[in-house]
Amino acid sequence: MNIFPSTPLAGLRVIEMGQLIAGPFAGKTLGDFGAEVIKIEPPGAGDPLRNWRLLRHGTSVWWQVQSRNKRSLALDLRAAEGQDVARRLIAEADVLIENFKPGTLEGWGLAPERLQALNPGLIILRISGYGQTGPYRDRPGFGVVGEAMGGLRHLTAEPGRVPVRVGVSIGDTLAALHGVIGVLLALHHRTAHGGAGQVIDVALHEAVFNCMESLIPEYSAFGAVREPAGSALPGIAPSNAYPCQDGWVLVAGNGDSIFKRLMTAIGRDDLGGAPDLADNAGRVARVAEIDAAIGAWTQPRTVRAVLDALTAARVPAGKVYTARDIAEDPHYQARDMLLAQATRDGDTLTVPGIVPKLSATPGGVRASAPHLGEDSEAVLRELGLSAEQIAALRQRGIVQ
Structure with a gap:
């Protein structure tokens, strides 16, 4: 259970099934403010983010930020026994986060209507490239594709030159933040209107498009197509x-x-x-x-x-x-935006602080990012599985 009752989401249980960026960033944000986040990863390699970009002691330093305040359950969701365990977990949860291709949950026997029959108050956040409906729903989609379809990539260029990335996975992060807003709205509705949960459908390109300011109204009113302007802000000077x-x-x-x-x-x-x-x-x-x-x-x-x-x-x-400027800046330091975070490998990393800053119930780092499956046995015991049942799941490779 959450041992930081002063945090705003204390007592909220979140099951995270996503991987890489969008779903896990949403889970991180909820975890930073006190939610108990149980991250389900596939046995073996776990979330691919563990091995992305620069590694220290064999683990990405990005992972240390993205998965803080989470517990790791290594569980094979492709196996019927793993799906049974997931259903038991979800039956006791407040929120489920997933960012798989549409239809994946349904293929595992974890369709939202089945899960909400088990747990009527369950809130399900689904993040995907194109959303759960529409003619493009089955296309694979990553954040960069969402940035392109959402209208952002066309503008991130010098005039006449190739459109470039923003430099970070902004499409994934925007989708995650929209997803967190949806979760908080659904939690409020659940409290105010009888305890029913709902499904939140976030498409990567729609999250980007929602931030495109006057792009479409200008086209609607004037037929104007905004073009790349480099570092300038078109129509606003200087x-x-x-x-x-x-x-x-x-x-x-x-x-x-x-x-x-x-x-x-x-x-x-x-x-x-x-x-x-x-x-x-x-x-x-x-x-x-x-x-x-x-x-x-x-x-x-x-x-x-x-x-x-x-x-x-x-x-x-x-x-x-x-990065050097940020790390050495006194304003970042004064506002606790550069935190010293211990890892489970014995290191201390400087990592981004908590945003937003709440005066009465601030967020915080309660636990460092877990090793793969580090919490598997504890989570399963809390579900009521016996040592023999856990050992049998482990022997069959369902749990790591």
Whole structure:
């Protein structure tokens, strides 16, 4: 049971069947705020994320973040005995998370209607490439494909050049966060309206599309197709990245009064006082001229000098941070966004802190990421299985 009752999700039991990014990120987020998360992994290699990117002691350091505050049950869901164990677990759970291809749960005899017949209050979060319905539902989908279909990838490029990745798996993460919102909404509804659960259907491309701002209304009203604009913010000026002696700064001088202060700071009161530049529409018409003026001012200066001057002028500006910049930044440290987290291999890693920050019931790291199947026996004993039954499952390879 959860031993941190001050956390907002204390007492909530979550079964996570997903792997890699979207489903497990949703489980991580719930776990950070006190939910008991039991992660079911296939015996053998477990979740492939254990072996992604940079490894330490044979395990991905990404895994240490994604699977903190979770317990690991290595269970073969392709076997009937494994499916029986899963049903027993789910019968006592509040939330089930899965991010398999549509139809996978049904093929295992774990269709939502069957599970909710066992547990009417069960909330099921299903994350997939294209959703559980529609003509594309059976297509395989990853986050990068969702980013493309959702409209994001088309915009992440310099004009005329190849669209590029954002740099992280943003499609998966956005889907996970939408899924967490859905779980919290469903929990509220369950409490307020008689205890019934429901199914939450999140498609990767829809989560991305939901964040695309005015993309479709502009097409609807004007037939306008937004095109790549590099580091600029199309239709809003000035807002861009500008070169310095030793790097780049982002400057957002697009508010009317901010623009005047920015022009004073760079010695261009002629632009700051120009009547046709007093509002955004006028500035957009002359954006190339404004960007050139700002770039001419930043280029001979260091990033530090530019930021000091613009901070003094109350103009929003910032450095383009690397991992080193983040790790050494005092603001990150002051807000507990860089946590020292012990691993079960005896290391200590610096990992991202908890977001969002709640004043009365903050989240936290209660347990480091588990080894594969580390909690299998304990979870099965809590279900009421005897030592002999557990040994038999282990001998047949159903449990590791």
